[in-house]
Amino acid sequence: MSLEKTIMEDIKTAMKAKDKVALESLRAVKTALSYAKTEAQVDELSEADEISILQKQVKMRKEAAEQFTSQGRDDMAEKELQQVAVIEKFLPQQLSEEELAAEITAIIQQEGASGMKDMGKVVGIANKNLAGRAEGKAIAGEVKKQLNA
Structure with missing residues (x-):
């Protein structure tokens, strides 16, 4: 339906x-x-x-x-x-912080991203892959956190 x-x-x-x-x-x-x-x-x-x-x-x-x-x-x-x-209630189940971090880590490794210069590319892929399961703000924050580490 x-x-x-x-x-x-x-x-x-x-x-x-x-x-x-x-x-x-x-x-x-x-x-x-x-x-x-x-x-x-x-x-x-x-x-x-x-x-x-x-x-x-x-x-x-x-x-x-x-x-x-x-x-x-x-x-x-x-x-x-x-x-x-x-x-x-109509949205897909949202990812927990740990699940989001794991998904972002996988995308970073897959794309070979190494620094903040790759943030746009990683956020774009993450937004596409995680659509509906995480807010864009949370995705961008996690990508920034991981690329700065």
Whole structure:
């Protein structure tokens, strides 16, 4: 079942359960997916595109939560974080720090990277290989850490 169909089913479930947070989150994701399909002029998005859209939705909400927290609006921050939890259910399992470090080490060895001059190449390959399983920020941080060592 495609992600869009799964989300539609979950919207129905959230409506029946009167779960406002889930409903709002799922509708936002559905809208983002529909917009991306319209923009790309396609009937179906690839799985990689869907994951990318979900990651953007999660990132937007995490950033909003940080903003609300810095402004002392913990109630609004909590709402954003609850939406993050709903959306993350549709993303692949995230890598732990140890798993990410091992993956980055393997890529560095495979590419023969030796210093910071190779960071762009390693980050590019890592982002492609680990799409959906790790945030770009975490990947770049780990690559930098390992290439500086």
